[in-house]
Structures are given as C-alpha cells and as structure tokens.
Amino acid sequence: MALIDTVMATVHLLVGGLWTGSVLFFAVAVLPTARAGNIRAAAFEAIISRLTMGSRIAALLMFVTGGHLAGTRYTVGSLTGSGRGHLVLTMLALWFVLTALVEIANGRAKDGLEQKKVRTPAEKAAPFYLGAAVVAVFLLIDAGLLLN
Template sequence: MSLIDTAMYVVHFVFAGLWSGTVLFTSYAVIPAALDGDLRAGSLSAMTGKLKTVSRASSLLLFLSGGHLAGALYTVESLTGSTRGYLVLSMVGLWFVLSGLVEVGASKLADGTDQQKVRQPAADARPFLLGASVAALLLLVDAGLLLGL
C-alpha cells in the first residue's frame, strides 16, 4: 500500500467518524434541547451552521478519498461481483442518503431560526435528522463489515 493510499484511508476514517458523530450528536442532544425550548434561536442557528459545514466538508472529503480508494482497490467486476464490492456500493448509496437528509434537516432548522423560532424548526427537522442518524450508523456498520472481510 502506498503512502497516498494510507493517507486516503486516514482522511476517510477521520471524516466518516466526524460526520457520523456530528449527526448523531445533533439528533441526540441538540434537537431534544430545541424541542424543550432550552436553546435560543441564535444558538440553534450557530449549531446548524456547524452541522452544515461539517456535513459538506466531510461529504466532499469522503467522496474524494473514497473515490481514490475505490479506483485503487477495485475493478468494475469486483465492485459488482463480490461481497466487498456490494458493501462499497452500499456505502456510496448511504453516503447520498446521509448527505440529502442532513441538508434537508439543516435547511428546516435554518428556516425557522431565521424567524427566531426554535421548537417548530426542531420538530420539522427531527425526522430528517433521525433518518440521517440511521444512515450514519449503517455507514459505520458497513465500514466495520468491510474491515472484517
């Protein structure tokens, strides 16, 4: 394995963990606090901005590092004809799902905080961010399965 491949693995795993952790924390801690009215609109807005930043940066870096790793480690035949390939393709699909759900959820949060509201935006965003949390967990399980093969 080359130094570049090793660097791509490191980038991939660090940002996968960061992205997943950020989404899970938002669903577990931020949304319930907002639903309870324990956050001000300005605080929720700042947290939403950080969620978007982490999500977009991680999404891009995972796309680039994962693309490099897929190109270096797989052929079309191995991606479409092996268990490892199916896990990689599942990961790509989950990556799209996670990206989309976080974008929609964060957008719903931002729409309400612009009007100085907290509870309703959190309620509107909750199903999307819970779905994103499931996708994030499935991505981590998928990665664990890939490492175990």
C-alpha cells in the same frame, strides 16, 4: 504510492467517523434540547450552520478519498460481483442519503429561525435528522463489515 493510499484511507476513516459522530450527537443531544425549547435561536442556528459546513466539507472529502480508494482497490467487476464490492456500493449510496437528509434537515431547521423560533423549526427538521442518525449507524456498521 503506498503512502498516498495510507493517507487517503486515514483521512477517509477520520472524516467518516467525525461526520457520522457529529450527526449522531446532533440527533441525540442538540435536537431534543431544541425541541424542548431549551436553547436560544442564535445558538441553535450557529450549531446548524456548523453542521451544514462540516457536512458539506465531509461529503467532498469522502467523495475524493473514497473515490481514490475504490479506484485503487477495486475494478468494476469486483465492485459489482463481490460481497466487499457490494458493501462499498452500499456505503456510497448511504453517504448520498446521509448528505441529502442532513441538507434537507438543515434547511427545514433554518426556516423559522429568523423569527427567533426554535421548537417549530426543530420539530419540522426532526424526522430528517433522526433519519440521518439511523443512516449514520448503518454507515458505521457497513464500515465495520468492510474491516473484516
């Protein structure tokens, strides 16, 4: 049983780090390039497609591994009645917000790419990607607090 818990915790941490990192990289490196029009529509669309697929897979893996970890480490009482439990519940809420923001942003960014435009779709999606980046930072902070 300890091996399963270790595997779940490892997958959870790796996927969480990769997901938040990819969202932050997109917001800091790819989005400004697209907003400036310095990327081709096909390349921008390919990156968005990968971010979409990665985000969906990550959301599923985080739900499964996080659910396992919460189910084996916490009770309803300890989730709702302790500081660590509150951090876990906050993390759950932040993961849902991150998922929603990335999905909305990806949808907005894909609008207009059929006409081979980049700047306008990137501008329409920018607030959602930037919001997702802020949420990703808060997730990393929350994860750091849970390590103590």
